[in-house]
Amino acid sequence: MNTGFLGVGPSAEEVRAFMPGDALVAAPDVVMDRGFDLAAPPETVWPWIAQLGKERSGWYLPRWAEALIPGRRRALRSIDPALQDLRVGDVIADWGGPGATFEIAAVDPPRVLVHRSQRGALAVSWAIVLRPVPGAGPPRGDGPGAGAGTRVHFRLRLSGVNRRRLVEIGGGLFDLLTIAGLAAGLRERLRAIR
Secondary structure, three states: OOOHHHOOOOOHHHHHOOOOOHHHHOOOOEEEEEEEEEOOOHHHHHHHHHOOEOOOOEOOOOHHHHOOOOHHHOOOOOOOHHHOOOOOOOEEEOOOOOOOEEEEEEEEOOOEEEEEEEEOOEEEEEEEEEEEEOOOOOOEOEOOOOOOEEEEEEEEEEEOOOOHHHHHHHHHHHHHHHHHHHHHHHHHHHHHOO
């Protein structure tokens, strides 16, 4: 599936690359990679990633999309210091069904956040990697980090999948749309704090 038109397509190198968390689901039935650029350095993007999730800051969407969601279910538009201290072993809620959770498997601010989950026969790993991209950010003078942006790479790995094609196509489309919404929502929030 070509995802470039929504701006969240991974590069060929990203698809081939080994990522933190790949060993958690060593023989996946389905792998979904998404990637996008943000005009802010990883240190600025990280707090938004750290607080992401159900019963946390929510799932960032742009204002036009959030207008369709009840107010109490909209994502935060600011950093919440109480949601920043993730540690390996922490368990957070997930939207994957009633009682679904993720365990934090790896955290290395401001670069890596890896989630894992076991849901019956289904094993899940979800890695988020932030990489600095020179020249992708707004100009900041001549000092360190001048013009630095961030490449955000998401990888979802699943094993124990019963209907592989359905998950690849239906789940892939859902993942594509939600990550595209997240990218747009993050860009909007980052512009607001400049």
